Amino acid sequence: MKCSLSHGTGRRRWQVALLGVVSLALVACGGGGDTEAPGAAASCGPLTEPQSVTLGVNPGAQDLVTYVMQEQGFAEKHKLQLDVKSFQNPAALHAAIGQKAVDVGFGGLTAMATARQQGRGAMIFDVLTSPSNVVVTRADSDIRSFSDLRGRKLGVFGGRSSATFAITSIVAKGKYGIDSLEKDVDVVEGPDAAVLGLLDEGNIDAALIGTTATVQAMLSGKYRVLSDISEDYQATYGKLPGHVMAATTDDYAASHCGVLNAFSAALDDTVAFIQTDGGVWADYAKKIELTDPRAPQLLHERVASRYIADWNQDQADAEAALIEQLIPVLGADNFVPAVPEGLFRTDLRTGAE
DSSP states (O other), rough: OOOOOOOHHHHHOOOOOOOOOOBBBBBBSSBBBBBOTOOOOOOOOOOOOOEEEEEEEEETTHHHHHHHHHHTHHHHHHHEEEEEOOSSSSSHHHHHHTSSSSEEEEEEHHHHHHHHHHTEEEEEEEEEEOOOOOEEEEOSSOOOSSSGGSSSSEEHHHHHHHHHHHHHHHHHHTTTOOOOOHHHHHHOOOOOOHHHHHHHHSSSSSSEEEEHHHHHHHTTTTTTEEEEHHHHHHHHHHSSOOOEEEEEEHHHHHHOOOHHHHHHHHHHHHHHHHHHHHTTTHHHHHHHOOOOTTTHHHHHHHGGGGOOOOOOOHHHHHHHHHHHHHHHHHHHSSSSOOOOOOOOOTTTTTTOO
């Protein structure tokens, strides 16, 4: 298969509001990726018969996409029968992708890079979103800036291994002068509810929280935002950091190229629908039990500009640049020494139009 595809128009996903999107990586035909991956499938054309695919998701951006994809029949349109497996934290989902417990999963950029480096065959074939997350402190806190967190305690919802934490580390260094977020700040790991509880009780000084928790926190009026991660990254480095990716393994791609092709096509249809349908956000707010009447609008505002419209060579190169930027921050021993060969595939849309 060739890297120079001409699917720009077909792959365009207009900027849409989505829940909860990291990153930049080298792809085939240049740099650290290789579209001619071992065992590349011979055909990526549209499916002619229904195919079952096990999809792994976490709460957040993936929830909305999966919900709309199923409810509006886009999966069925592209002959996909989704068996959705929900995981309560990114680490569990990342393990499931690497262990082939799911066929496809919405994985974090850094976790997928690490899994491939470790020889587990993880591979990225599409992009979803950049972070809609924020770092908050209590409204009555004496902390005025993210830079004030040196030597203080920061709660982190996804743990140190999460893509969101990695991107926050870049923001901390590039914009706020904290050379090592992990070393210069006392990091406390836990789910959203736990870290916000610790923050409310004064046991930590700030919290990096997930998408839904971000909306809840902003609606509550109890907190001040110290950093909007994607906004700060883009202001400092010029591009949004794609961190939630559509991932699978080389083995699955070798024999199911058409399924991955169909999944990307269904994803295109899904986000186009979300862009034009005014009821999506109200329906989704109800689904995740956000009853505040301001919630639908805030959900829209938080994520619309975070969605990354296209998966192509330019975006793959941008993801590679982010990985390279992360290496000195996270450390080659803890992360990867270089962009893993074959991590990104841009060729799996061949023949899909």
